[in-house]
Amino acid sequence: GENVEQHPSTLSVQEGDSAVIKCTYSDSASNYFPWYKQELGKRPQLIIDIRSNVGEKKDQRIAVTLNKTAKHFSLHITETQPEDSAVYFCAAGVSDNYGQNFVFGPGTRLSVLP
Amino acid sequence: DGGITQSPKYLFRKEGQNVTLSCEQNLNHDAMYWYRQDPGQGLRLIYYSQIVNDFQKGDIAEGYSVSREKKESFPLTVTSAQKNPTAFYLCASIPAGTGIPGANVLTFGAGSRLTVL
Numbered sequence: 065g066e067n068v069e070q071h072p073s074t075l076s077v078q079e080g081d082s083a084v085i086k087c088t089y090s091d092s093a094s095n096y097f098p099w100y101k102q103e104l105g106k107r108p109q110l111i112i113d114i115r116s117n118v119g120e121k122k123d124q125r126i127a128v129t130l131n132k133t134a135k136h137f138s139l140h141i142t143e144t145q146p147e148d149s150a151v152y153f154c155a156a157g158v159s160d161n162y163g164q165n166f167v168f169g170p171g172t173r174l175s176v177l178p
Numbered sequence: 179d180g181g182i183t184q185s186p187k188y189l190f191r192k193e194g195q196n197v198t199l200s201c202e203q204n205l206n207h208d209a210m211y212w213y214r215q216d217p218g219q220g221l222r223l224i225y226y227s228q229i230v231n232d233f234q235k236g237d238i239a240e241g242y243s244v245s246r247e248k249k250e251s252f253p254l255t256v257t258s259a260q261k262n263p264t265a266f267y268l269c270a271s272i273p274a275g276t277g278i279p280g281a282n283v284l285t286f287g288a289g290s291r292l293t294v295l
Contacts, residue, residue: 065237073218096282107268107286108221153220157282163209163228164272164282165236170220 066091068156070169077144078177085172087154088136096157097130097137098166103150111152112139144176181205184269184287191256191263191294199254199290201269208273210252211284214238215266224267227252256292264294 067090077083089097095116100108114121114128114137121128125144130137141148154169182203191197201210209228213221223236227246241260246252252271256263269287 070220098282098284100284107288108284109286110283113283155221162234163226165223165226166211166284167223168213168221170218 066094066156066158066165066167068154068167068169070154070172072172073170074173074175076175076177079144079146081144083139083141083144083148083174083176085139085152085154085174086136087138087156087169088134089156089167090135091156091158092132092135094156094158094167097128098155098157099128099139100153100155100168101150102153102171108153141174144174146176146178149174149176182269182271182285182287184267184290186290187288189290189292191292193294194258196255196257197292199256199267199269199292201252201254201287203250203252203269203271203285203287205271205273205285206249207271207285208249209271210246211270211272212236212242212244212252212254213268213270215268215289221268224254263292266291 070087098113101111102108112126114130125142127140151171151173153171155166157166185200211226212224222238225244227233243255267290270284273281
């Protein structure tokens, strides 16, 4: 089955700096890669996603890149702000005979220091 | 709560007791999922269901059971066979299969925190 690894597990940056979180996946059949942000005590919320037929996607300060050959994808946050502090999860989505399944990475705790 | 309601928010259980966590959605989504969240381990899939009266085991189904009698409801029972049930449980749903814009975006409930005393 699919296995998703995520690094680093914790990340501290100064406000205004960039943050990068990297994930790798194992199943070449995975075709959808979302990123979720979870603030303390709240539910995960989608911040950006990318499909396997796209190499890069950007939404304001957030961007995601995908390298299908190497089976890795990354989240880039520029000009970080204190409100970016949260746990970020990557995931790999694959369609099997039953339906759509998602495998999550273990998460990265991002702290943006003022 | 974003169309998915989980209850209760907090639950305490004595060892040996079964408990049922409720998940109701009014989004008309076809597929529903139950995840368990433990610190440092991300979200692990317990069960998922694509249609009514059908569901599949996820990676950590042992000690759990589900039902899908209605499209909008997907309750999870944590049985006494689950050896370490203390965790945060998240229910989620998506509209339909691939090819439909927005179909892959998981919508999560607010979660239920279960503590075994």
